[in-house]
Amino acid sequence: MNLNATFISGRTVNQGCNLENKTSQAYFDAAAYCEMNSKDASSLGVEPGNNVKVTTDHGSVVVPMAICDGNPDGLVFIPMGPWANAVVDPDTKGCGMPGFKGLSAVVEPTDEKAPTMPELMARLK
Amino acid sequence: MIIKDVLCPFCGCLCDDLAVEVENNKVVDVKHACKIGASKIMGHDRIKAPMMRDDKNGEFREVSYDEAINESAKILANSKRPLLYGWASGLCEMMAKGILLNEEVGGIIDNTASVCHGPSVLGVHEKGIPTGTLGQFANRADLVVFWGCNPVQAHPRHMSRYSVFTKGFFANKGRKSRKVVVFDVRKTDTAEMADEYVQVNPGEDYLVLSALRAIVADKADVVPDSVGGVPKEKLVELGEAMKAAKFGIVYFGMGLTQSRGKYKNIDNAISLITELNAHGKHSIIPMRGHYNVGGFGQVCAWETGYAGAVDMSRGTPYYNPGETCSNDLLMREEIDAAFVIAADAGAHFPAQSIARMGKVPVIQIDPFHNPTTEMANIVIPTKVSGVELEGTAYRMDCVSLRMRKLVDVDFPSDEEVLDKIIAKVREIKGASS
Numbered sequence: 001m002n003l004n005a006t007f008i009s010g011r012t013v014n015q016g017c018n019l020e021n022k023t024s025q026a027y028f029d030a031a032a033y034c035e036m037n038s039k040d041a042s043s044l045g046v047e048p049g050n051n052v053k054v055t056t057d058h059g060s061v062v063v064p065m066a067i068c069d070g071n072p073d074g075l076v077f078i079p080m081g082p083w084a085n086a087v088v089d090p091d092t093k094g095c096g097m098p099g100f101k102g103l104s105a106v107v108e109p110t111d112e113k114a115p116t117m118p119e120l121m122a123r124l125k
Numbered sequence: 126m127i128i129k130d131v132l133c134p135f136c137g138c139l140c141d142d143l144a145v146e147v148e149n150n151k152v153v154d155v156k157h158a159c160k161i162g163a164s165k166i167m168g169h170d171r172i173k174a175p176m177m178r179d180d181k182n183g184e185f186r187e188v189s190y191d192e193a194i195n196e197s198a199k200i201l202a203n204s205k206r207p208l209l210y211g212w213a214s215g216l217c218e219m220m221a222k223g224i225l226l227n228e229e230v231g232g233i234i235d236n237t238a239s240v241c242h243g244p245s246v247l248g249v250h251e252k253g254i255p256t257g258t259l260g261q262f263a264n265r266a267d268l269v270v271f272w273g274c275n276p277v278q279a280h281p282r283h284m285s286r287y288s289v290f291t292k293g294f295f296a297n298k299g300r301k302s303r304k305v306v307v308f309d310v311r312k313t314d315t316a317e318m319a320d321e322y323v324q325v326n327p328g329e330d331y332l333v334l335s336a337l338r339a340i341v342a343d344k345a346d347v348v349p350d351s352v353g354g355v356p357k358e359k360l361v362e363l364g365e366a367m368k369a370a371k372f373g374i375v376y377f378g379m380g381l382t383q384s385r386g387k388y389k390n391i392d393n394a395i396s397l398i399t400e401l402n403a404h405g406k407h408s409i410i411p412m413r414g415h416y417n418v419g420g421f422g423q424v425c426a427w428e429t430g431y432a433g434a435v436d437m438s439r440g441t442p443y444y445n446p447g448e449t450c451s452n453d454l455l456m457r458e459e460i461d462a463a464f465v466i467a468a469d470a471g472a473h474f475p476a477q478s479i480a481r482m483g484k485v486p487v488i489q490i491d492p493f494h495n496p497t498t499e500m501a502n503i504v505i506p507t508k509v510s511g512v513e514l515e516g517t518a519y520r521m522d523c524v525s526l527r528m529r530k531l532v533d534v535d536f537p538s539d540e541e542v543l544d545k546i547i548a549k550v551r552e553i554k555g556a557s558s
Contacts, residue, residue: 006327008310010379011279011414016135016161021169022472022495059476070312072324077311081472082496090475093387096243096434096450098475100383102328121499124476125181125483 003044005036005076007056007105009084022117031081032114034107035068040076046109053110054078054087056103061086061120062112076107082120132528133162134214134511136280137413137521138259138287150532152512159281165512166531171492172506181483181500193505194542197464197488198549200503202557204462204486206438207232210239210451211468211490213415215539216516216528220417220424222543223466224435229550233436235451236421237414237468244382245411246422246432247446248391255398257408258522259286264293265406268370271307272394273330273380274412277314283412284318288376295372304366308333309380323363328385329353333360334393340364341400373398373407382411410522415468416511419519455481463487467510467539471496490542508536 014030021027034052036044044065046052052065054076061083071077078084080100089099115123131143145166146154155163175193176185201207209227212220213236227234238246248254262269269288276283284290289305296302307316308323308330316322325333333353340348341364350357367373375398381390394409401407413419422432429435431444434451447453451470454460455478463470463482471479472495482500489501492509508514511528513536518528 008327010275013160013278013281016279017164019469019472020165020493020495022469022493023170068311070314070316072311075311075327085472085474085479086476088475090452090456090477092447092450092453092456094447095247095387096239096446096453097383097387098240098452098478100240101379102384117496118499120476121471121479121496122182124480125500 001044003036003040003074003107005040005074005105005107007054007076007078007087007103008101009078009080009088012079015079015081028116031079032063032083033066033078034063035066035071035077036075036107037069037071037073038067039073041065041067044107044109051110051112051114052107053112054105054107056087056089056105058089058103059086062110062114064114076105082117086120128529128531131531132511132518132526133158133166134416134518134528135162135165136416137419138280138283139416139518139520139526140282140286141526145531147531152531161281168509168512169493172494172498172504175506176504178502181502185504190505190537193503194545195549197503197505198546198553200462200486200488201226201230201232201464201546202550202553204230206459207462207464208451208454208460209234209464209466210470211236211466212421213237213418213468214510215467216417216510216514216518217420217424218516219467219539219543220421221428222540222547224425224428226543226547226550227435228437229547229554231438231440233434233438233449233454234425235434235449236425237418237473238422238433239451240473241379241414241418242382242411243433243446243450244388245391247388248395251388251392252395252399254395255402255408256410256522258524259520262374262408263287263291263296265295265372266374267296267303268367268373269303269305270373270375271305271315271319272375272377273309273384274376274378275309275313275315276376276412277318279378279414280412288374306363321363323355323359326354330381330384330390331386331393334390334397336360337364337367338393338397338400341368341397341404367401368404370405370407373401373405375409376412377409378412413521417518419521419523420517423519423523452478461485465497466490469495469497471498471500490539492536505542506536507542508534508538510539514538
């Protein structure tokens with residue numbers, strides 16, 4: 001079963017701590033995950049750490065799932081960084097700011113592996 | 126040796142009460158900082174020498190600073206539409222040099238506000254901004270609103286030093302002197318600590334702001350039963366609490382600037398605050414991210430007349446957000462070279478924008494290997510400003526402060542590298558004209 005969701009990205013403490021440490025496992029752990037509430041996670045049949053594929057009109061990315069019960073139903077969050085950027089909207093709607101928040105997304109369980117930072121960047125060159 | 130009153134070069138809070146222990150020219154301990162600031166000052170693995178490669182998928186080879194600087198100058202001097210992006214983790218002194226380099230090459234200079242508080246600048250263009258300093262808010266505010274921002278995660282000492290827990294002259298009971306309200310699309314850690322959490326539907330902040338404006342103007346009768354997911358009774362209660370406050374402050378973040386409406390959200394929020402000033406004293410301030418992103422806006426405005434996204438291709442400053450911001454230029458594939466300094470476009474731009482960087486020469490000036498390095502052809506490591514170099518930075522409330530040097534290193538500063546690139550660009554351009 002898939003989850004139709006609204007996607008947002010944003011800062012976290014651990015993402016901030018590793019801003020100058022982006023080749024590390026710590027940065028991967030801090031920025032490569034998708035948070036949703038327990039109800040949405042169980043509707044998808046995924047446990048924390050299981051990979052999910054998040055797809056928007058602008059791309060898709062595989063990351064581990066994490067629980068955040070502060071999220072309302074259908075709201076998913078990926079910390080700002082290369083993994084979130086794989087699905088955000090580059091169109092600035094005429095004001096310079098891309099669409100980092102509020103995108104329609106589909107989340108599904110997957111057996112695919114989450115890409116490393118260099119693997120993600122290699123797709124773009 | 127313990128160095129006291131150190132300023133933190135991470136976020137726009139610019140906490141200035143850190144104590145850093147230095148032994149044998151190495152930072153060994155950081156006290157009073159948050160987890161992020163301590164992590165930054167303790168340092169991470171860095172790029173050891175300048176590197177170059179022709180093929181972005183190939184291996185880098187180490188080169189001399191002179192070779193990397195000369196090649197960078199050649200790329201910039203010979204490109205027709207270079208983008209000079211970043212700047213926010215640097216000092217004001219190097220920003221002025223960056224603006225000069227942009228003049229020399231007729232490029233576009235832009236900074237991280239483009240993907241952060243750029244829309245806030247546009248909102249201020251529309252309405253002006255009733256604001257103040259963090260000290261005033263700490264001393265006076267009895268109503269503290271966080272709208273679309275989460276300081277517990279992004280500005281960890283903000284609540285203790287400036288906004289919530291600190292005792293002020295009028296707010297002399299600290300936390301007990303203040304009512305704290307959080308508007309957000311999800312219950313964040315900041316919301317957990319608030320007196321009121323107001324859950325807004327994603328992308329509907331503008332509607333909620335408009336409803337509050339109507340209530341403040343005694344027009345609650347036009348407000349529907351529910352706006353943006355918030356029940357009318359709650360909105361009326363909040364509107365009345367805002368009107369009753371002696372000193373209200375709204376801190377706002379990416380929840381407003383990056384959500385649907387973008388700069389219009391800021392415009393509307395500023396209007397709400399302006400109207401509330403008929404009842405009490407109210408201010409609004411963006412929660413700035415990089416420690417000196419505010420500084421770039423200041424330096425760029427006094428040098429060019431605009432706070433960012435300045436196109437010098439006509440020989441005179443031209444500014445049109447939506448046309449001259451980094452992501453507009455990259456998405457339209459206008460850029461034929463990218464110069465990224467003191468910020469990480471590779472980590473914080475949409476994939477489609479970065480794909481343009483995959484097709485053009487990319488020069489990176491940065492102490493650390495990051496996603497921009499993955500896209501780069503030339504990498505030039507420099508000092509970590511605020512740890513290895515002193516200079517000027519602007520706090521989120523536009524108060525300028527002097528950052529300190531804690532240790533000595535052999536790396537050149539950003540400013541020294543920029544000076545050399547400017548000289549070489551002039552030489553190349555002089556020879557060709």
